Amino acid sequence: MTKSKPGAPGKDRRSRAGRRRRGGGGRRREGGGRLLRAACRWTAYYAGLAAVWGVIAALAIVAWYAYDLPDVDKALAASRRPTVTLFAADGSRLATFGELYGLPARLRDLPAALPEAVLATEDRRFYRHFGVDPVGLARAAFVNLRAGRVVQGGSTITQQVAKILFLTPERTLKRKVQELLLALWLEHRFSKDQILTVYLNRVYLGAGTYGVEAAARKYFGKSARRLSTYQAAMLAGLLKAPSRYNPRRHPKRAKDRAIQVLANMVAAGSLTPAQAASARRQKAAVIAPARRGGARYFADWAMEQVPDYIFPGGRDLTVITTLDSRLQRLAEKRVAQMLAAAGNKAGVSQAALVAMAPDGAVGAMVGGRDYQASQFNRAVQALRQPGSAFKPFVYLAALEAGLTPATLIADAPLTVDGWSPRNFDGGYRGEVSLRRALAQSINTVAVKVAEWAGRERVIRTARRLGLSADFKPTPSLALGAGEVSLIEMTAAYGAFASGGFAVWAHGIKEIRDGSGRLLYRRRGSGPGRVVGAADVAAMNDMLADAVGSGTGRAARLQRPAAGKTGTSQNFRDAWFIGYTADLIAGVWMGNDGGRPMKKVTGGGLPARLWRNFMIAAHEGLPPRPLPGLPATDGPVPDQGFWRNLLAGLAGGEG
Numbered sequence: 001m002t003k004s005k006p007g008a009p010g011k012d013r014r015s016r017a018g019r020r021r022r023g024g025g026g027r028r029r030e031g032g033g034r035l036l037r038a039a040c041r042w043t044a045y046y047a048g049l050a051a052v053w054g055v056i057a058a059l060a061i062v063a064w065y066a067y068d069l070p071d072v073d074k075a076l077a078a079s080r081r082p083t084v085t086l087f088a089a090d091g092s093r094l095a096t097f098g099e100l101y102g103l104p105a106r107l108r109d110l111p112a113a114l115p116e117a118v119l120a121t122e123d124r125r126f127y128r129h130f131g132v133d134p135v136g137l138a139r140a141a142f143v144n145l146r147a148g149r150v151v152q153g154g155s156t157i158t159q160q161v162a163k164i165l166f167l168t169p170e171r172t173l174k175r176k177v178q179e180l181l182l183a184l185w186l187e188h189r190f191s192k193d194q195i196l197t198v199y200l201n202r203v204y205l206g207a208g209t210y211g212v213e214a215a216a217r218k219y220f221g222k223s224a225r226r227l228s229t230y231q232a233a234m235l236a237g238l239l240k241a242p243s244r245y246n247p248r249r250h251p252k253r254a255k256d257r258a259i260q261v262l263a264n265m266v267a268a269g270s271l272t273p274a275q276a277a278s279a280r281r282q283k284a285a286v287i288a289p290a291r292r293g294g295a296r297y298f299a300d301w302a303m304e305q306v307p308d309y310i311f312p313g314g315r316d317l318t319v320i321t322t323l324d325s326r327l328q329r330l331a332e333k334r335v336a337q338m339l340a341a342a343g344n345k346a347g348v349s350q351a352a353l354v355a356m357a358p359d360g361a362v363g364a365m366v367g368g369r370d371y372q373a374s375q376f377n378r379a380v381q382a383l384r385q386p387g388s389a390f391k392p393f394v395y396l397a398a399l400e401a402g403l404t405p406a407t408l409i410a411d412a413p414l415t416v417d418g419w420s421p422r423n424f425d426g427g428y429r430g431e432v433s434l435r436r437a438l439a440q441s442i443n444t445v446a447v448k449v450a451e452w453a454g455r456e457r458v459i460r461t462a463r464r465l466g467l468s469a470d471f472k473p474t475p476s477l478a479l480g481a482g483e484v485s486l487i488e489m490t491a492a493y494g495a496f497a498s499g500g501f502a503v504w505a506h507g508i509k510e511i512r513d514g515s516g517r518l519l520y521r522r523r524g525s526g527p528g529r530v531v532g533a534a535d536v537a538a539m540n541d542m543l544a545d546a547v548g549s550g551t552g553r554a555a556r557l558q559r560p561a562a563g564k565t566g567t568s569q570n571f572r573d574a575w576f577i578g579y580t581a582d583l584i585a586g587v588w589m590g591n592d593g594g595r596p597m598k599k600v601t602g603g604g605l606p607a608r609l610w611r612n613f614m615i616a617a618h619e620g621l622p623p624r625p626l627p628g629l630p631a632t633d634g635p636v637p638d639q640g641f642w643r644n645l646l647a648g649l650a651g652g653e654g
Contacts, residue, residue, distance in 0.1 A: 083316045084306060086299050088323040089363075089509065095299035096208070098316075105213045105224050107197045113229040113270075113279075114212060115196060117236035120268035121261050123157040126196070131158040131187035132180060157199050158183040164202045205235060206242030219247055221287050229275070230282035233261040247286045258284070295328050297367030297377045302507035309511060309520045316514035321507050324363035327355055327617055331364040334613045339369055342605055347598040348574075348589050352378040353613065354490045355585040360503035362487075363583070376592075383469070383483035384588065388441045388551075389566025389575040389602065390462070390480035392493070392539060395438050395446075397453040397461040399535045405435040405542050414444045416475040421447050424567075424601075438542045439550030441565060443479055450478035464530045465492040466502055480566060489577055490586030496539050496562065497579035499627035500531035537628025544626060547578060554607035557614055559623035565602030572596050576606035581624035583617055585610055 083098040107115060119126050125133050133156050155163075162182035186195055205215035215235055216224035227235070237257035238245050247254035262279055265271040271279070302321050310317070331353050339351055355364040367377035376382070399405075411429040414421060421443045429442065437445035450458050455473035462471060467489070471482040487505050494503030504527075511520040531539075543562035546552045551565045555578055563578020572594045577586040587606040590597060600606075625631040 084303065084319060085317070086302055086319045086321055088295075088321060088325045088328075090325050092325055094295055094321065094323065095303070097303050098208075101201075101210050101214050104201050105197075105211070107193050107200070109225050110200070110212070111225070111227055111229075111232060113265075114224065114227060114232040114235065115200065116268075116270040117229075117232045117261050117265055118200065118239065119157075119196075120264040120270055121236050122160075122239055124268050126157050127192055129156060129158075131156060131183035155179075156183065158186050158195055160203070161195055161199050162186060165198070203239065204242055205238045206246045207248065219286050220284065228282050228284070229271075229279040230258060230262075231284045233265070233279065234258040234284055237261045247284070251286065254286075295323065295332075295365075296371045296375075297379065298323055298328070298362065298365040298507065300375065301365065301367075301377060301380050305506070305508055306511065309508060317519075318512045318514070318516075320509045320511075322357075322361035322363060322509055323365075323507065327364040330616045331355060331366050331613060334609060334616070335366045335369075338605060338609045338612070345598075346600050346605060347591070347596070348600060348605065349591045350378055351587070351589045351609065352382070352486050353585065353587050353609070354379045354487050354505075355583055355613070355617065356490060356494065356503075356505060358494060358498040358503070358579075358582070358584060360491055360494055360505045361509075362505055362507045365487075374592075378588065378592075379486045381485070382588075383485055384573045384590065385482070385568035386480040386484050386489055386575055387566035387568045387573065387602065388443075388446070388480060389489060389564050389577055390482070390484075391438060391441065391446050391478065392496070392543060392564055393462040393465065393467070394450045394453070394458050394478045395434060395542065396465075396531065396535060396539055397458045398434070398449045399538055400461070400532075401453045401457065403434060403449070403452070405433060405538050407434050408432065409434065409437065409445050409448055411437070411442050411444050414447060416447060416451060419475050421475070421479065435542050435545055438564075439546040439548075441546075441551045446478045447475060451475070462492070464502070465495045466504070467492050480568065486575075486586050486588045489575070490584055493563075493577050493579055493586070494584050495531050496536060496543065497581070497584045497627070500529050500533055500536040502527050502530040503584075533628060540626040540629055543578075544629070551601075551603040552576065552578065552607055554603055555611045555614075557611065557618070559618065560626050560629065561614070562626055563607075563610070565607060567601040567603075570596045571599055571601070574600045574604065574606045575602045576610045578610055578614070579626075580614070580618065581626055582621055583614065585614060585617075587613075 083096060083101075085096045086094040088094055123133070125135060129135075159179050162179050165182075190198075201211040201213070203212075204210055205212070207215075207218050209215040209218045212224040212235055215238070216222055216227055216231070219235075220227070220231055224235075234247055234254055234257070237254065237260065240257070244250065245254045245257045259280060262271065262276040266273055266276045298321070302319065302323075306317065306319060335351050335353055339348065343349060343351075350369055351366070352368060353364065353366045354362065356362045365377075365379050367379045367381075368374055398407075408431045410431050411423070413428065423443050424441065428444070429440075432440075432442065432445060434445075434449070436442075437449075455475075455477055458477060459471045459473060462469075467484055469482045469484045469488075471477060474481065491503045491505040494505075495501065506522065508520075509522050510518065512518055540562050543564055544560065546565070547555050547557075547561050547563050552563050555561070555563055555576055557580070559580060561578055561580050563576060566575035566577070567573070573588065573590045574597065575586070575588050577584075579585070587610045589600060589606050589609070
């Protein structure tokens with residue numbers, strides 16, 4: 001038997017130990033692989049679970065935003081707001097209110113250049129996307145990122161239709177998600193041509209117009225079916241910013257924008273460079289915007305009255321107003337002339353004028369110096385103290401209580417409830433008749449008359465004639481301490497001009513629908529007789545004296561006329577309200593905010609403005625006596641006009 005060598009057993013043990021060590025490492029590697037595979041499986045599991053829950057969350061969000069989507073059927077069938085067009089009494093157009101839509105235009109009836117211009121500018125991939133354009137969104141994001149601000153949008157025409165039909169302009173995540181959902185629904189429900197047709201008929205194109213037909217008629221005076229390529233490009237250019245590129249107000253911008261649209265059409269393959277060059281040489285005669293003079297004050301006022309007579313519903317309305325275009329032009333001209341000639345020197349920045357027939361039909365209205373600068377209507381909306389222009393209602397109450405124009409009352413110092421009124425000139429005249437006291441606008445006598453008749457009676461008299469102010473029964477009531485509007489004061493004087501019948505100022509004669517069917521026609525005016533014939537005659541006699549020899553001398557006409565001046569405390573307001581047998585007119589002058597004028601009284605600038613207007617307004621009309629007064633033989637002589645004018649400018653008015 002052969003013996004083993006010494007040390008062999010150790011070697012064998014080392015070999016086995018090495019094998020054990022190597023085998024253990026393999027088992028560890030095998031265990032690590034199992035852990036890695038398990039981790040991958042768990043990762044995949046949780047990723048899948050997260051994806052499932054993400055989908056569920058996304059569906060929940062979509063469902064949440066879709067829950068209160070508007071009723072698409074109602075939105076598609078919804079009609080526009082009605083258009084109300086106002087005309088003067090002679091048939092000339094005054095103003096149009098509401099949304100202007102043309103008759104729906106079919107895509108096949110429009111010149112090819114119009115939809116091509118729109119697509120080249122707004123959505124070149126319209127016929128290739130599914131309502132949302134990922135390419136367009138990516139391009140817009142890149143452009144905006146590079147510019148550092150939003151300079152390009154990614155909305156498709158389908159999305160814009162969804163917004164026009166169903167949504168509000170608000171910029172929120174909810175509105176954007178709903179817009180996307182509705183765009184997908186529109187693409188599923190309608191063809192591309194139908195969506196484009198809706199867009200062309202509903203999109204806003206400036207100047208109150210919606211749709212290409214209304215815009216074409218507004219800007220070019222023709223149907224969209226007859227637009228040239230250049231005109232089509234100009235309309236398409238409005239889509240970016242309708243106000244900024246309005247061709248009536250910004251012709252240079254509109255032209256530059258149209259040229260850019262033509263370049264877009266070349267880039268989109270709709271036009272060749274030669275065709276674009278030819279289009280640029282075309283003329284696009286734009287209709288000039290209508291003149292927006294003082295008649296806009298009247299138009300706004302008349303428009304507010306329409307719902308009082310008829311509910312428009314979904315109908316277009318045509319409103320024939322009482323406005324006399326000739327009188328309106330005269331009123332605007334005379335107001336502008338007076339303010340330009342004496343306004344700065346006298347510290348007067350605003351004036352208002354209202355003229356109406358004895359039945360209350362308003363023929364002219366100027367609500368301020370410049371409608372474009374301020375739409376606040378000082379003839380209707382402003383409430384100011386009338387001063388002595390309120391005194392006729394005080395004297396009427398006294399006549400009805402038993403006094404006469406010849407009644408004598410002492411003009412002397414007076415204190416009532418701790419208040420002491422003073423006359424404008426600071427002096428006293430002793431005993432004077434009511435006739436002279438009203439003509440000279442004596443304050444102490446007016447207060448005594450009001451106290452004798454009773455303050456409550458004076459307030460009831462004023463209300464009976466049409467004044468609606470919240471008058472307080474204080475001693476200063478007699479001097480016009482309450483606040484009234486010019487139109488109400490003018491209408492209240494109408495009771496004297498009409499022979500005792502109350503007057504309601506009105507501006508609408510008739511209303512018709514879009515097909516011409518009569519919906520309303522005015523018949524009659526006011527609540528009837530409010531002043532007895534004898535008292536009307538007495539008031540007309542006294543107020544005629546106020547113009548003939550009193551504080552209203554600067555308003556004297558060569559025909560029977562009556563009226564009264566008024567000046568509020570610290571010269572904040574100056575009034576003259578007067579009338580003939582044919583026309584009543586009221587004038588107010590002052591400043592917004594109540595800033596005092598430079599000692600302007602009602603017998604000065606307002607009386608002169610009233611006279612200038614009334615002379616021109618009565619041109620061609622024969623003189624007629626005032627109600628209750630005898631006729632005169634021929635015109636009333638204009639005695640010492642320049643002397644009277646200087647006296648009027650000097651004052652003599654409380």
